[in-house]
Amino acid sequence: MEENIENARSLITKWDANQSPYAKLTPLFYGDRQEARQYLNAVRDLQSAMRYLVVLDSTSRKLVQTHLLMQAALKRLEKEFYQILSSNRQHLDPESVSSRRSSTDRRTSVSDFDDDYSEDESREARSVAGSSISETERVSMAAMEDLRAIAECMISAGHGRECVKIYKIMRKSIVDEAMYHLGVDSRLSFSQVQKMDWEVVELRIKSWLNAVRVAVTTLFYGERILCDHVFAAASEKIAESCFAEICKEAAMSLFGFPELVAKCKKTPEKMFRTLDLYEAITDHWAQIESIFSFESTSAIRLQAVSSLAKLGEAVRTMLTDFESAIQKETSKKPVPGGGVHPLTRYVMNYISFLADYSGILADIVADWPLTLQSPLPESYFRSPDNDENPSSEISVRLAWLILVVLCKLDGKAELYKDIALSYLFLANNLQYVVVKVRSSNLSFLLGEEWLSKHESKVKEYVSKYERMGWSKVLSSIPENPTAAEMPAEQAVVCFRNFNVEFNEACKKQSSWIVSDSKLRDEIKVSISSKLVQRYRVFHEKHRVGLRRRSGSDSVMRFSPEDLDNCLSDILDVGGDFVVRMSHSVTAIAAHTSSKTCSRNRGNGSSTQFSTM
Template structure:
């Protein structure tokens, strides 16, 4: 006999009251026997019939009262033994009904369905064991039920039946049997759901550390797809269902939910921590950030769902994952900076194009900028000290002080500066100083373009981009000044001045030589950015063409071409110069003789 029926002794009742109470209790036993024995061998579902279920639960409650009375007043009565046998029979029936409802309504009790409607309808649509005696059991929420979708209606009804059975069994002292059935059925559902989501059990740290990165990355992607569904739907739905079914007992709620979810949740939340403990290389940064972001975003739900003391280990596992992932990000960022500084490649980019280091670093940093919110969280307790002084204006406009002074902005700006300093050294590897300036212009233009096209523009500030665009123009001005100085020097200071025929010959001869030399040298050089390429060509045209045009119109026109020397010395019209410049900076033009493709009447195209 369960201890729940024992109560503290009370004052002895009067003989009349005792006789009346005893007759009521005996009647309760008679009624219970009639109802319980009728369903003892019936294979149909008791809870399919609402009236029958109400009567059955009512008889159990009456039987329970009778047993409590007999324990106090007639503990040796055979009627108590009879009542106890009836209670055991009833509990076995309720065990079967509890299992049947859990299994047959699996589709309606899946976590997704439960979590979808539980927040808007926190209570079930039927009365529970504690209030089943109220009239109109079926009509209690008839209007509400009629407007519900069928899935929700069946789900709520099943939860109400489960809760009524659980309350009856717990009140009768059969909590252990009820909880055992619930744990077995629901744990199998949770485990199966996690398996279909791709959450792997028993994946040790050693196994993860030995995996090829390509394989591990696939597993990370699978985990990222699974974790939101697992937390917000699976575990949330299970917590709601458990709270509903075992609303009568907080300890049983906690015990059931913990046993159902603990193993799967540990496997789920432990995976990111194991990934964080693997070898740290810069290419793993973004997947680690994805893991951190996923756990951080879900932390409020994790903390709420696993709020029991017995699930504290699950909360700790999630927190430890965040800590280890944050440490991994900080380590990888330091390693990334070190890798830039230690880059020792001696090869130069043909034609002064964009260096692979520039592409790699700027792509990497622009991707990091997309994680600025997460990085701010990770860097919050990690002070950043720049090894050397930066210009005061380096970060940009003071109007944008909040963003440019953030830890993330400072770190990313520093990484860009480290890379730019490295590019200065690589520019010095070119034997031709002109090509060095073109190389610097190309690479800085690529940097500015990446900043403008990404979230870096916000983090570094518009002023930062403007200042570096000005520096690109300085590099191109230096390029033009050195690369085309001989061409300009070959022309007279005053192209309209009256000069001798020999001087005219010398100017055309020197111009041809200087122009062809500059063109031949630069026809294999590159300017990948179309806007920068057009800017340089237009700048050259503004500096050289007007002077040459004036000189040509006076000394190289139709009349001048009648002179015998003009056949060989007046090689280019002003339009020819633009045609030749249009071929520059693509890096794929043949370095054939310039004059071989031109004629007296202009270049054939």
């Protein structure tokens, strides 16, 4: 014992900064740390000696001297502990610690203070490990081992409070600084968020989404690893206490921000950022639970759960308000040309974006049954394809929202005085809905049966438009023009009636549009197949006979090719339709008699268009 005390005195005195300029400038834990190991062993020997002396004679001079020696040693270790934390901020930052975890899990950690290794064995192990880790990792691992060794020695010597205090102060400053750089404001209150413009709040949300990813996967994770490592041999309670005090304030601020946003006024444009916040927490929930598994950090877990609950409530409120807004839309002005209504575009774009969050929404609406404000059965909007789909509840809710807007469009179709145009309006809008569904995640959610049913409805609307818009033109030509002979006078009347009706139909539909190019082409082909073929037969049957009659050839104003040219220009989107139609009329006029052509040219193209 005497020998151990003397050896300890020699070593401790050597590293006493008050007695040695060298010790004042040189770290003890430097280089291969052989002497640092000896220093820690000397402190342990002093501790054993003090226990023996207390039992032998608690008032002996030797005990007092040993105690003073121990105080000097612990003061030196306290300084070393602070210096290691301070000088290795870069190597002990949470990102380095957390990224290194995966590599250290696959390798045996080499400690200069592991008594199970001889010096030669330790050197050999360090050499093997050194071949697969970077210099930064090596420095970081050494610093962590130094801190653990010092913490264990100081805590076992009853000097843990000073050690823990230094650790908490140093590491909390790092966490707080990191949160500041991530844009997390711990002083932000609900009243401040409530007064902000939404654009400002949205910028803060974007910043938060990045911050929560970094904080959970790197910052808090790295601090938990470091705490557990440094105090592993000392006490789990100490590790828990340190981690909780270092991270609690920052974590509470981080996970409290979504709740502040959720409590603000709900409007449809806030839906997607609210879902982003919800998704970010749920995506990291397993890590949050693991990192903050201590009882002392349960408040952090509860704050994250509370934010999820508030965000879910906000989303449900916004969905309800969104449906209500569709039903309350009161515009009375028909869309020009029977095109796609702005309400259709807005609602379908909104719903297709919602479909991208179907997994999150399914979780939010799981315990929120759909309450219908209508006697319609679910078969109107529920597809059997989705009965076994895990997202069936959100599928039903989205299908219901689409049904609400379609019902609204039925009412808006009544604003058109022309019935054919009202059906064209319905076809345009339902086609937009179908295309939007098929080209988005709604296709998966609503299913093929839903799509087939609504595609059939589009064809039904188109069929009604064709019947109402072109029936007079078709009826002006005999349904079976080759069935029986027709007197020339009657044929002349038919051609004249056809000219009037065809001109009227083209004139009326000059401003009508079909936005979807595929549907537009299908409609043109359909009209052409019904009209041009019948006209071609009738035209060929009477063309020669009527031209023999003086002045009668002028009633055949159109050739079958002329009809195709005119039909190719109807329902196009854009303002150049009338110009193109005028060009078509000019071309058609070239096929008439010279007398008729002269008269029409004299009257101008607009007259030609109106009397065609």
